[in-house]
Amino acid sequence: MSTFRQARWDEPVIFELGRPNRRGFVIPAVEEEIKQIVGDVHLIIPEKMKRKNPPKLPELSEVEVTCHFTRLSQMNYGVDSGFYPLGSCTMKYNPKINDTLAASPLVAGLHPYQQEQTTQGILELLHILSKWLAEITGTYEVCLQPAAGAHGELLGVLLMRAYHKKNDEIAERNEIIVPDSAHGTNPASASMGGFNVVVVPSDDTGCIDIEALKSAVSERTAGLMLTNPNTLGIFEKNIEEIAKIIHDVGGLLYYDGANLNAILGKTRPSDMGFDIVHINIHKTFGTPHGGGGPGAGPLGVSKVLEKFLPVPRIGFDGKHYFFDYDKPDSVGKIRSFYGNVAVLVRAYAYLLSLGAEGLREVAEVSVLNANYIAKKLSKIRGLELPYDKQRHRKHECVFSAKPMTKETGVRALNVSKRLLDYGIHAPTTYFPLIVEEALMIEPTESFGKEELDKFAETIKKISEEAYSNPQLVLNAPQNTSCTRLDEVKASHPKTMALSWKMYLKKQTSLP
Amino acid sequence: MQALGIQSIDELYKDVPEKFRLKHKLNLPKGLSEFEVKKHVEEILSRNKTATNMPIFLGAGCWPHYVPAVVENIVLRSELLTSYTPYQPEISQGMLQALFEYQSMVCELTGMEVANCSLYDWASAVGEAARMASRVTKRAEVLVPKIIHPERDVTLQTYAEPAEIQVKHVDYDKETGRLDIEDLKTKISEKTAAVYVENPAYLGFLETEADEAAQIAHDKGALFITGVDPVSLGVLKPPSEYDADIVIGEGQPLGNAMNFGGPLLGVLACHDDVELIRQMPGRTIGITTTLDGSSKGFCMALQTREQHIRREKATSNICTNEALCAVAAAVYLALLGSQGLKDLGEACMIKARYAIQMLSKIEGLKAPVFDSPHFKEFTVNFDETGRSVQNVHENMLLYGVHGGKDITKEFPELGETALYCVTEVHSKHDIDRLVTVLEDVLEKR
Numbered sequence: 001m002s003t004f005r006q007a008r009w010d011e012p013v014i015f016e017l018g019r020p021n022r023r024g025f026v027i028p029a030v031e032e033e034i035k036q037i038v039g040d041v042h043l044i045i046p047e048k049m050k051r052k053n054p055p056k057l058p059e060l061s062e063v064e065v066t067c068h069f070t071r072l073s074q075m076n077y078g079v080d081s082g083f084y085p086l087g088s089c090t091m092k093y094n095p096k097i098n099d100t101l102a103a104s105p106l107v108a109g110l111h112p113y114q115q116e117q118t119t120q121g122i123l124e125l126l127h128i129l130s131k132w133l134a135e136i137t138g139t140y141e142v143c144l145q146p147a148a149g150a151h152g153e154l155l156g157v158l159l160m161r162a163y164h165k166k167n168d169e170i171a172e173r174n175e176i177i178v179p180d181s182a183h184g185t186n187p188a189s190a191s192m193g194g195f196n197v198v199v200v201p202s203d204d205t206g207c208i209d210i211e212a213l214k215s216a217v218s219e220r221t222a223g224l225m226l227t228n229p230n231t232l233g234i235f236e237k238n239i240e241e242i243a244k245i246i247h248d249v250g251g252l253l254y255y256d257g258a259n260l261n262a263i264l265g266k267t268r269p270s271d272m273g274f275d276i277v278h279i280n281i282h283k284t285f286g287t288p289h290g291g292g293g294p295g296a297g298p299l300g301v302s303k304v305l306e307k308f309l310p311v312p313r314i315g316f317d318g319k320h321y322f323f324d325y326d327k328p329d330s331v332g333k334i335r336s337f338y339g340n341v342a343v344l345v346r347a348y349a350y351l352l353s354l355g356a357e358g359l360r361e362v363a364e365v366s367v368l369n370a371n372y373i374a375k376k377l378s379k380i381r382g383l384e385l386p387y388d389k390q391r392h393r394k395h396e397c398v399f400s401a402k403p404m405t406k407e408t409g410v411r412a413l414n415v416s417k418r419l420l421d422y423g424i425h426a427p428t429t430y431f432p433l434i435v436e437e438a439l440m441i442e443p444t445e446s447f448g449k450e451e452l453d454k455f456a457e458t459i460k461k462i463s464e465e466a467y468s469n470p471q472l473v474l475n476a477p478q479n480t481s482c483t484r485l486d487e488v489k490a491s492h493p494k495t496m497a498l499s500w501k502m503y504l505k506k507q508t509s510l511p
Numbered sequence: 512m513q514a515l516g517i518q519s520i521d522e523l524y525k526d527v528p529e530k531f532r533l534k535h536k537l538n539l540p541k542g543l544s545e546f547e548v549k550k551h552v553e554e555i556l557s558r559n560k561t562a563t564n565m566p567i568f569l570g571a572g573c574w575p576h577y578v579p580a581v582v583e584n585i586v587l588r589s590e591l592l593t594s595y596t597p598y599q600p601e602i603s604q605g606m607l608q609a610l611f612e613y614q615s616m617v618c619e620l621t622g623m624e625v626a627n628c629s630l631y632d633w634a635s636a637v638g639e640a641a642r643m644a645s646r647v648t649k650r651a652e653v654l655v656p657k658i659i660h661p662e663r664d665v666t667l668q669t670y671a672e673p674a675e676i677q678v679k680h681v682d683y684d685k686e687t688g689r690l691d692i693e694d695l696k697t698k699i700s701e702k703t704a705a706v707y708v709e710n711p712a713y714l715g716f717l718e719t720e721a722d723e724a725a726q727i728a729h730d731k732g733a734l735f736i737t738g739v740d741p742v743s744l745g746v747l748k749p750p751s752e753y754d755a756d757i758v759i760g761e762g763q764p765l766g767n768a769m770n771f772g773g774p775l776l777g778v779l780a781c782h783d784d785v786e787l788i789r790q791m792p793g794r795t796i797g798i799t800t801t802l803d804g805s806s807k808g809f810c811m812a813l814q815t816r817e818q819h820i821r822r823e824k825a826t827s828n829i830c831t832n833e834a835l836c837a838v839a840a841a842v843y844l845a846l847l848g849s850q851g852l853k854d855l856g857e858a859c860m861i862k863a864r865y866a867i868q869m870l871s872k873i874e875g876l877k878a879p880v881f882d883s884p885h886f887k888e889f890t891v892n893f894d895e896t897g898r899s900v901q902n903v904h905e906n907m908l909l910y911g912v913h914g915g916k917d918i919t920k921e922f923p924e925l926g927e928t929a930l931y932c933v934t935e936v937h938s939k940h941d942i943d944r945l946v947t948v949l950e951d952v953l954e955k956r
Contacts, residue, residue, distance in 0.1 A: 006602060010806075011608070013608070013611070013612065013615075013798075013807075014612045014841075014845055015612075015615065018848075021850065022848070023846075023847075023848055023850065023851055024581070024845065024846035024847070024848070024851075025579050025581070025846035025847055025851055026851070026854075027847070027851055027854040027855045027858055027935055028577075028858070028935055028938075030857075030858050030861050030862060031938070031939040033939060034861060034862060034865045034939050035861065037865060037868065038861050038864045038865050038868065041857045041860060041861045041864075044860055044861065044864055044884060045746055045747070045860065045884065046717065046719055046884050048719055049717050049719055049747050049748055049884070050746070050747070050748060051744070051745065051746055051747055051748045051749065051853075052748065054745070054849040054850075054853065055616075055619040055620050055744065055745070055749070055849050055852065056619050056849065057616060057619055057620075057844055057845070057847070057848050057849045057852065058616075058844075058845050058848065059848040059849065059850075060845055060846070060848070062581055062846065065581055065842060065845045065846050066581055066584070066585070068845070069585040069588070069609065069838075069842055070585070070588065071605075072591075072604075072605035072606075072608055072609050073585070073588035073590040073591045073605050074590065074605065075604040075605035075608075076590040076591055076594050076597075076602075076603055076604070076605030076606050077590065077594060077599075077602045077603065078589050078590045078591065078592065078593030078594040079589075079593040079594075080589035080590065080592075080593045081589075081590055081593075084595070086595055086598075089595050091595055094592075094593050095545075097545050097548060097549060099587065099592070100549075101548075101549065101552045101553070101556075103583070103587075104553070104556060105561060105563045106553070106556035106557065106559055106561060107556060107768075107770055107771065108561075108578075108768035108769065108770055109561030109562040109563045109768070109769065110559055110561050110562070110769060110770065110771040111562065111567050111569045111573060111575065111769050111771070111772075111913075112573050112769070112771050112772030112773075113569045113571060113573075113916045114560070114567065114569065114913060115904065115905065115908060115913070117908070118559065118560040118561075118908065118913070119559055119560075119771070120558045120559070121555045121556045121557060121558030121559040122556065122559055122771055124555055124558070125552070125555050125556070132539055135537055135538050135539060136537060136539075147631040147632070147635075147773065147774065147831075147833070148631065148829070148830065148831035148832070149830065149831060150818070150828045150829055150830045150831065151631060151635075151829075151831075153828060154828055157673075158669065158673070161673060183819075184817075184818040184819040184820070184821075184822050184825070184830075185818050185819075185828050185830050187818075187822040187823035188818035188821075188822060188823060188825040188827070188828035189828040190823065191823040191824070191825075191828075192673065192674075192827065192828045193673045194672075194673030194674065194675070195673075197822075197823040235524075235526045235527055237526045237527075237528065239528070239531070240528060240530075240531075263527075265533060265536070265537050266524055266527065266532065266533055267524075267527050267531045267532055267533055268531075268533060271531050271533070272531050280831075282831065288589075288592045288593045289593065289594065289595045289596070289831070290586075290591070290592055290594075290833075290834050290835030290836075291591055291592075291594045291595070291596070291597060291603075291606035291609075291610075291834045291835055291838070292595070292596040292597070292606070292610075292628070292629075292794065292831065292832050292834030292835075293629070293774070293831040293832040293833045293834045293835065293836075294773075294774035294831075294832075294833045294834075294835060294836060295831040297831075310669075331669060332665045332666070332668060332669040333634070333662055333665040333666045333669060334635065334666060334669055334670075335631050335632050335634050335635050335666060335773075335775075336572050336573070336632050336633065336634040336660075336662045336663065336666065336772060336775065337572075337573065337662070337771070337772025337773055337775075338771065338772055338773065339772075339773050340770075340773040340774040341770050341771040341772065341773045341774075342768075342770040342773065342774060343773075343774065345552070348552065349548050349552055351539060352540065352542075352543055352548045352551060352552070353542055353543060353544075353545065353548050354542050355539055355540055355541045355542030355543070356536045356537040356538070356539040356540075356541075356542075357536070357541075357542065358542040359537065359539065360536075360537070364520040364523075367520070367523050367524070368512065368515075368520060368523065371515055371523060372514055372515060375514055375515055376514075391526060392515075392522070392523045392525070392526070394523075416599070417599075417601065420599060420601055420602045425599065425602065426598075426599050426602075428598075431819075477601045477602070480601040480602045480604075481601065481602070481604040481605070482600075482601055482604055482801055482806060482808045483601065483801045483802065483803065483805075484601065484801060484802045485600050485601065485799055485800070485801055485802065485808045485809075485810045486799050486800055486801065486802050486804075487600075487799065487810050487811075489799045489800065490797035490798070490799035490810050490811075490812040491797065491812045491813050491814070491815070493785065495799070496797055496812060496813075497797055497798045498611075498614060498624070498625045498626065498788075498795050498796070498797050498812060499611075499614050499615040499617075499618040499624055499625060499626060500611075500612075500615035500618075500798075501615060501618050501619065501624055502618075502624045502625065502783055503798050505624075
C-alpha cells in the first residue's frame, strides 16, 4: 500500500474566512496636499455612477490570505511534486532560473507602449527568440503573439483564410481536414476560423489513411491540420505523400506543435512540407503551465504566408530594433500587444541553456523514455498497445485497458485514479478517441530510469489489484485531498454553482 | 537502450524518411551554464528602462499598479505554478478552489452570477463576447463605440470576420466623448446581436449613459456587453446595475505585473441564464461534493461546451488560458477586500484629477479633451503648444520621465493628443515632476 498522502485541509471557501473590516494590504495613502487641492473625492464621482453596495469581497489579514492559498497549493500536484506522464501535455521539468529571470523587474516593469529606445533589450531578446524558433521549425518567420497553442491554431487557420482570400478562392475553399486522432483544438480552431471540418480516419497502423485522405481532398480543401508524431506517438511515415496530396489540390499543411518535443533537432516540420507550424512554449520549451496557463503559442510560417502575420512585427535595421506596423496584408490582431512576454523570456533562457546539442538530446531522451515505458507496460496484464506493435513510438505511447475492463470491470479511468493514490499523476485518459479505454503516456526527458521503473511497477501493481481486488481500484483515489467527485452535479442546472454567490442562492432554494 | 535492444538512439527514428532527417546541427548558440545564462539575459535586459527607473504615465490596456509581495509569493508556489489544467480534480483541488474563488470575486465585482476562469486578454474577450452574443441571439451585427482601444477593435474584427459578424461603430458626443445615444438609435436594428460599451472608456472618461444604451439594446432584443477595468469597481457601480448581460474586461491590474503587455487576464462574466451559460466560451469551475456526498469539492463544469469534448461544435477553441493570472487576481482581491478596492479606486481617481488640474495650468495644454468625469486615464492635447506629442515625449525622456500614449494617429480628429494614466503608484512627487518636466520641455523649443 502506498504511503503517499496528499494534504487534506478542510479549507473553507475564502468567503467563509476573515472578519468584516479586516485588511491584508493597505493602499498607499493619497498625500494631504493632493486632497486639499482636489477636494472631496466623492464629488468627482458622478452620483449616477457611484457604487452604493460594495462588492462582497472576503476581508482577511495578510497572514490569513497567505495561509489559505498556501494550503490550497498543498492540495495541488505539479511537475515539482513528481512524475507527471500526462500524454500530449509534455509535462517536463521547468528550470527555476527561467522563473527567476522572468520575474525580474527588468521584464515585469516594462510597459508595452514605452518608446522603443527604452525597450531595446526586450525587443532584441524577442527578435532573437523568434529567429531561434524559426531555425528549430525550419520556418521562414515566427510570430510570437499567440497566447496559447489553440490561439496559435486560430491564427494559423486565419492565415489559411487570408491566403485563399488573396487567391480569390475563399468562397470555394471552405473545408479543413483533420485526422480522427487529432487534438480537440484542431477541429475547434478550424470551425472558429470559419471552415467546415472534414474528418479522415486512421488506418490500422495508426497513421492517416492515405486512400481516405485522397478521397477527402478536393478543390474545397483549404488545408490539413496534423501533428507529427501523431497523438498515438507514431510518426506519420507517409508525410511526404500527405503533403503532396494536400499541396496538389492547392491546400496548406498545418503542423500542430503539441508533439514537437519528439523531433527537436532530428527533423523539422517545414522540411516535411508543413506551411504553418505552431509551437507550445509551455510544453516543448519547459515553461510552467500554471494550472492551465499562461502559456505561449508562437506561429512559424513559410515565406508566402509571412505577409499575413499579425502586426506589429519586430524589425531590426542593423542598429535598432523597432515595431513594424506597415503590413497591409496582415490579418490584423488576435490579442493586445505582442505576446506572453514573461513566458517567452523563460523560453529564451531555456534555449540558451540547452543549445543545439542539448535540444536534440531532449528529443532523444524523451523518445527513449517513451519506448522504454511502452516496452515495460506491454508485459502488464490487462493492457495492450494498439496499432503497429513493432514500430517504435516517439515521445509518447498509448495503451488500451480494454482487456482489463472486460475481465475485471476496471476501466482506464480507474487505473488513472488509482495512480493518484500512489502519488503519481495520471496519464491522459480516453484520448485519442480512436483508442478504447485509452491511457496516453508521455514520460518526457526529465525523469530518470528509476522513476520510469517505479511508474511501470506501480502500473503492474494496479493491474494485480484489478485482477485480485477490483473494488480497491474502483474506489480510488483515497489518498488525495478528496475522493471521487460528483461531476454530474457540478454541471446539472439544479445544482450547478459557478460562483459562491450562485452556490449560496441554490443552497437556500434547496428543499 | 539495452532493454529496447537498440544500439543507437537513431534506431528509434528509423521511420522518419531519410530525406527529412536533419543532417546539420541546428544553428543555435552552444548551451550555457546557469550562471552564464543569468548573466547573458540580465545583460540584454539591462538595455531596458522600466517603471522602476522612471515614472511612466502609460496605461491603455496595461496598467502600472503595485503587485503585493504575497501575490508574487503565492503564484510561485510550485504546486500551482508547475501543474497542468486540473483534469484530475481529486489531486488538483487547490487550483480548482482558487479558480472558483477567482470566479466568485469577479461576480462580486461585476454584479454577475457566472464567470469563466479566464480568457487571454480583454481584446480577445471582446471577440469571444461578440461571438457569444451572436450565437445567443442568432444575429450577426455588433455595435461598438468609435472610441474603443484600436487593438481591441482590430482583434474584435479578426474574431468576428470568420463568423460573418459585422462590426459597426457608433459615433461619440464631441463635447463629452461619450457614446452618441442618437447615433446608437439610428444604427441599432433587428439585426443587432449586441451593443458594446466600455466603462471607463478607452480614453478614460465614464460612460454615464450606459443605462440608456442598455435600454436601447434590450428594446431591440440585442444583448448589452460592457468592458471594464476591474480596479474601478470599488467606486463605480457594477455593470449589472445598468443592465449588462455580459461583462468582460482586463484583469491584469489585479495583481499582475505589466510584463511588456503579456500575460494578461481576460475577464468574462454573465448572468445566471441558461442560454448565456450554454454559449459561454472557456473553462469554468463549479462547486460540487464527493460522490459519497461527504465533503465539498471543486471540478470543471460544463465541459460539454469545450473543444476536448465538443470538438468543431465547441463554443470556443480556447484550452490553455491564463489560470495563474486569475489566481493572482484572487489573491490580490482577497488582500484588498472591498474597502481596499474602494481606496484603490479613489486613489487613482483623485490622483488623476490632481494631475489633470496641474497639467491644465500649463500654457497651451488642454486636459482632458472631453468634458466628462474621468477615472485613472485622461487625454492631454498639445495643439496650442505647436509641438507634436512625439517630439514632446522624446524630450521628456531626456529628463527620465515617460509620458502617456500618443493617440494622434488613432484619433486624428483630436489633434496632437496623448492618453495619460495615473494610478496609486504615482506619488505627488512623480506627478509634480511630470508637470515640471513638461513645462521645461515646452519652454525649450
